[in-house]
Amino acid sequence: MALYQRAPYETANRQDLVEDESDREEEALVEDYKEQVHFDDGMSELDRTASFGGAAAGGGPQDMQAQLAAAATPLEYGAALDTKFASYDNYCNLFHYILNSEGPVDLEVPTYYWAWDVIDEFIYQFESFCRYRNRIARTESTSEEAQLLRDNPNTWGCYSVLNVLYSLIQRSQINEQLDAMKRNEDPNQVAGEYGNRPLYRMLGYFSIIGLLRVHCLLGDFSLALKTLDDIELNKKAMFARVMAAHFTTYYYVGFSYMMMRRYADAIRMFSHILVYVSRTKNFQKNAQYDSVSKKNDQMYGLIAICVAFNPTKLDDTIHTALREKYGDQLVRLQRGGPEALPLFEDLFRSACPKFISPTPPDFDTPDLNVDPVDHHCKIFMEEVKNTMWSPTVKSYLKLYTTMDLKKLAGFLDVEPEKLRSWLLVNKQRSRQVRWSEGALLDGEVVNGSDLDYAMQDDLIHISEAKVGRRLVDWYLRNLARTY
Amino acid sequence: MGIAFDSAPDRPEHIEAILNGLDRYNPETTTIFQDYVTQQCEDRTYDCYANLALLKLYQFNPHLTRDEPVTNILVKALTLARLNARLERCAYRDFWDLLDSDDLYADLVADVNGFEELMRVRIAVTVGQGCRAVERPVAEGWLNLRGQDFEAFVREICGWGVDDGGGGGGGRVVVPVNKENEAKGTVVREEVRFEQFGRVVRRAYEQPA
Numbered sequence: 001m002a003l004y005q006r007a008p009y010e011t012a013n014r015q016d017l018v019e020d021e022s023d024r025e026e027e028a029l030v031e032d033y034k035e036q037v038h039f040d041d042g043m044s045e046l047d048r049t050a051s052f053g054g055a056a057a058g059g060g061p062q063d064m065q066a067q068l069a070a071a072a073t074p075l076e077y078g079a080a081l082d083t084k085f086a087s088y089d090n091y092c093n094l095f096h097y098i099l100n101s102e103g104p105v106d107l108e109v110p111t112y113y114w115a116w117d118v119i120d121e122f123i124y125q126f127e128s129f130c131r132y133r134n135r136i137a138r139t140e141s142t143s144e145e146a147q148l149l150r151d152n153p154n155t156w157g158c159y160s161v162l163n164v165l166y167s168l169i170q171r172s173q174i175n176e177q178l179d180a181m182k183r184n185e186d187p188n189q190v191a192g193e194y195g196n197r198p199l200y201r202m203l204g205y206f207s208i209i210g211l212l213r214v215h216c217l218l219g220d221f222s223l224a225l226k227t228l229d230d231i232e233l234n235k236k237a238m239f240a241r242v243m244a245a246h247f248t249t250y251y252y253v254g255f256s257y258m259m260m261r262r263y264a265d266a267i268r269m270f271s272h273i274l275v276y277v278s279r280t281k282n283f284q285k286n287a288q289y290d291s292v293s294k295k296n297d298q299m300y301g302l303i304a305i306c307v308a309f310n311p312t313k314l315d316d317t318i319h320t321a322l323r324e325k326y327g328d329q330l331v332r333l334q335r336g337g338p339e340a341l342p343l344f345e346d347l348f349r350s351a352c353p354k355f356i357s358p359t360p361p362d363f364d365t366p367d368l369n370v371d372p373v374d375h376h377c378k379i380f381m382e383e384v385k386n387t388m389w390s391p392t393v394k395s396y397l398k399l400y401t402t403m404d405l406k407k408l409a410g411f412l413d414v415e416p417e418k419l420r421s422w423l424l425v426n427k428q429r430s431r432q433v434r435w436s437e438g439a440l441l442d443g444e445v446v447n448g449s450d451l452d453y454a455m456q457d458d459l460i461h462i463s464e465a466k467v468g469r470r471l472v473d474w475y476l477r478n479l480a481r482t483y
Numbered sequence: 484m485g486i487a488f489d490s491a492p493d494r495p496e497h498i499e500a501i502l503n504g505l506d507r508y509n510p511e512t513t514t515i516f517q518d519y520v521t522q523q524c525e526d527r528t529y530d531c532y533a534n535l536a537l538l539k540l541y542q543f544n545p546h547l548t549r550d551e552p553v554t555n556i557l558v559k560a561l562t563l564a565r566l567n568a569r570l571e572r573c574a575y576r577d578f579w580d581l582l583d584s585d586d587l588y589a590d591l592v593a594d595v596n597g598f599e600e601l602m603r604v605r606i607a608v609t610v611g612q613g614c615r616a617v618e619r620p621v622a623e624g625w626l627n628l629r630g631q632d633f634e635a636f637v638r639e640i641c642g643w644g645v646d647d648g649g650g651g652g653g654g655r656v657v658v659p660v661n662k663e664n665e666a667k668g669t670v671v672r673e674e675v676r677f678e679q680f681g682r683v684v685r686r687a688y689e690q691p692a
Contacts, residue, residue: 159543162508220539223535359543382568383571386571418574420621421573423613424573424610424613425571425572428573428612431612431663441489453666454615454663455615455617456616457616458618462666463666463668465671466669467671468673472675472679476680
């Protein structure tokens with residue numbers, strides 16, 4: 001297990017970080033996944049016997065089984081509004097039964113993944129319902145459907161969804177359990193009569209990840225990350241057992257970091273999971289992989305954005321894939337300037353989560369309803385515009401150890417006052433909070449750039465952080481050849 | 484530096500309790516949060532995490548929204564869009580010009596005790612990180628202070644020196660060297676850990692093939 005424990009990163013040496021992680025974890029990852037696939041096979045056999053047993057026992061359990069299966073199954077594409085309403089009612093009934101029966105309920109869940117699937121599908125339907133409602137309000141606010149939506153403002157309401165997730169977390173005492181595990185104590189001591197059961201524990205656990213996702217969809221990125229306070233992101237984590245959960249967690253954590261301008265942390269998240277996927281894709285034989293593949297592309301888009309903001313040496317696998325996917329675009333993103341703006345916007349739109357608004361739209365004044373994706377895209381683009389000159393300024397600064405501000409302003413063809421502002425902006429942005437240990441929101445402010453400078457009146461003093469020669473890797477690799 | 488966003492040293496216990504429970508979504512706590520915002524404005528403290536919780540209550544319950552706390556929170560967090568855009572761009576002179584251009588802005592920031600001074604301190608922090616010396620007219624523009632007020636702020640609040648330039652030019656402000664503005668070149672050296680040699684060591688104990 002020591003293989004999985006992450007080395008402390010306090011050296012803030014990025015190259016080191018990426019290579020180490022991939023090297024040490026490579027074999028472990030693959031082994032772990034093989035085990036998972038195997039494990040899955042074992043489980044599905046068990047399930048089959050279980051459901052035979054259920055059928056023999058009569059109608060009741062079978063109905064329940066059908067309901068459980070339905071809760072984890074996606075709705076048909078373009079399902080009618082009635083179906084969406086009905087599905088909401090089904091979820092309400094099911095969660096009500098699980099949460100508010102007298103004492104914990106005994107349920108035979110259809111698959112090992114059921115708890116994840118049901119939370120995932122529940123949030124997905126919530127998300128798509130909100131977006132659908134918003135679109136109807138903007139484009140066909142007088143239609144029959146609009147009227148129906150207007151009459152049922154609480155269906156798929158934000159409060160109900162959060163209520164379900166928070167209640168599942170509380171019932172299962174999952175945060176207390178995780179906290180105990182962190183302190184190497186027995187989680188069962190604090191689990192309570194609900195949390196001791198796998199059903200509640202799993203639902204509670206995946207509700208935390210669901211909450212991460214919902215907060216992120218609502219644009220509250222810091223609260224999203226705070227939600228994961230009790231979960232340690234490593235291979236021992238429970239989510240790592242379910243590929244889709246593993247993947248989802250890293251996507252939303254990475255995205256939240258990116259929106260908080262903690263690019264180094266975002267890159268670390270995306271790199272980790274993309275390496276994992278690329279190393280395990282040969283074992284991916286089930287349908288899960290399809291959903292993973294789209295998010296995979298999105299994360300490559302996001303990592304391209306982050307690298308443009310915060311030049312970083314990436315893991316070789318990712319670097320190669322990124323060049324194959326984006327090639328020329330990547331160069332343009334990194335060059336910055338006004339030409340890069342549409343590229344940033346396109347990439348962001350294709351890779352961001354589908355943001356939602358928590359309240360029903362205003363059906364009377366369709367124009368007031370802004371698409372939440374547009375809103376977040378606008379905020380993001382402000383930051384892109386704000387820093388778009390940084391690459392150009394940096395490329396000049398790299399050539400000198402001292403430079404006159406007015407002279408540089410002349411090269412760049414801008415007012416000295418403006419250049420002074422750019423330099424201050426760039427200086428501020430080079431200081432980023434970076435995680436080293438503890439909760440996801442923790443971190444130290446470090447200089448993430450290899451270039452640093454200070455202004456003395458109109459004289460800019462420039463310094464560079466040089467990376468010394470790296471010999472150990474080379475030495476070890478050659479040594480290995482002689483075995 | 485590096486203080487978690489959800490911590491606030493002066494946060495009262497009853498607020499802490501609400502934030503850690505499900506009551507943070509309870510519309511009835513709105514007034515408690517509102518009072519807390521007013522208090523922050525008066526005594527120049529700031530609790531981002533609690534204010535976000537109030538904004539979320541407003542977001543979920545639009546009918547409860549009141550302009551005044553919202554404005555105050557936004558002023559506190561510097562997210563009044565147009566002012567913020569100028570601060571983000573480090574276009575400080577533009578920032579002050581815009582603030583002074585319309586009484587509307589004066590009204591918006593009126594509730595926040597010491598707004599201008601808080602802004603100046605924030606700007607000074609950024610300037611202190613990026614500069615070792617600044618020509619006096621430039622610094623005056625950034626801080627929107629002139630003459631004695633300027634000198635007093637720079638010397639007493641920032642702890643910087645003012646050099647009058649021997650009476651010739653406009654003089655300059657001298658910022659003492661700190662970790663951020665020294666811009667010293669470094670060489671990142673390779674760090675070698677024993678674990679990297681794990682395979683080699685293991686190999687040494689294995690039988691020769």
